[in-house]
Amino acid sequence: MPRRGLMPKDRQKGDVSLEEKVMIFVVMASEMFKKNSTAIFGQHGLTFSHYNVLKYLVACEGGRDTAGNVGKRMLVTGANVTGLAKRMEKAGLIERKNDEKDERLTMLQITPVGRKSLDAIREIQEQHISEYMQTCSKEQQEELLSVLKRILRKGKQLAGSKY
Amino acid sequence: MPRRGLMPKDRQKGDVSLEEKVMIFVVMASEMFKKNSTAIFGQHGLTFSHYNVLKYLVACEGGRDTAGNVGKRMLVTGANVTGLAKRMEKAGLIERKNDEKDERLTMLQITPVGRKSLDAIREIQEQHISEYMQTCSKEQQEELLSVLKRILRKGKQLAGSKY
DNA sequence: AGTAAATAGTTTATATGTTTAATAAGCGAG
């Protein structure tokens, strides 16, 4: 029987390689974390995306950045940011206004309400995350982070210049 | 100044803990992988969800399982499976029919077209995944998988009996 | 200055995914 590609001879067609298992579990762990986080954020009127935008903005100079940069960070297209930003503005979490120097730019700025929402969530989310991380040592966390960073960088490479 | 919770004294309020960084990168790596995979699957008329359903079904006895079990595997609610399964049936990837023994159950079964789609994607997706995994050793992959499994299990715990 | 190209966002159309709540139908224990 002919063998194709890189499949080890002890792995059958229907089996799943270690490599694929790793990526499957990256995705499943992520999905589970997102769902549990969304449940927490929802109690404070935020979606997972809302939280991440706020979390990013609050770390920016003046609590503001361009729509484009937010999109890059969130790994989504510009059209997406428009809708997301509008919903967040309607919820009072951010403000949108054009940059004074470059009128093409839409600046997104976190509002006091947005900061308050983040504050309300901070402790419980830290606790939530700690639950997951209790399953591994600090050293394992460091290594996990290092590997994930390399995986993400590779992903960006593969995606080209989209993000 | 009072200190609250478990925040180490050398971390400022706006900073991100190692623990949170790990989870952020789990999510970002997952999102990036999903996007790149979706681009590949899209060339064969599949979404990321479609692929995962097919991948699961093909490993099942007779290429079939209940809608409920598929939902559990995909970490989504039943209502979601209904819509997903309908779209996949319309695309000819699966068949839906009631179980003969228990008429409550909706069995989802992969069709020859579904199998062919999977076959068409297999090699390129294996190559795609290998690209990511070239960034770390087999030993690191084993450890990564082991940690992710624990994280996922913890996530399921936290979610209760939903999945 | 004037024009072309590049950049940033928005709009539109479409598809997909998601949750909650209400409903329907079948099964099984008593």
Place this chain on the structure above:
DNA sequence: CTCGCTTATTAAACATATAAACTATTTACT
């Protein structure tokens, strides 16, 4: 045989995502 449980579907509302077409602005070049 009927009550309660399980399973799945439906419906409504909304969030997310993409591509393609379009507007407006800036920058580079002649």
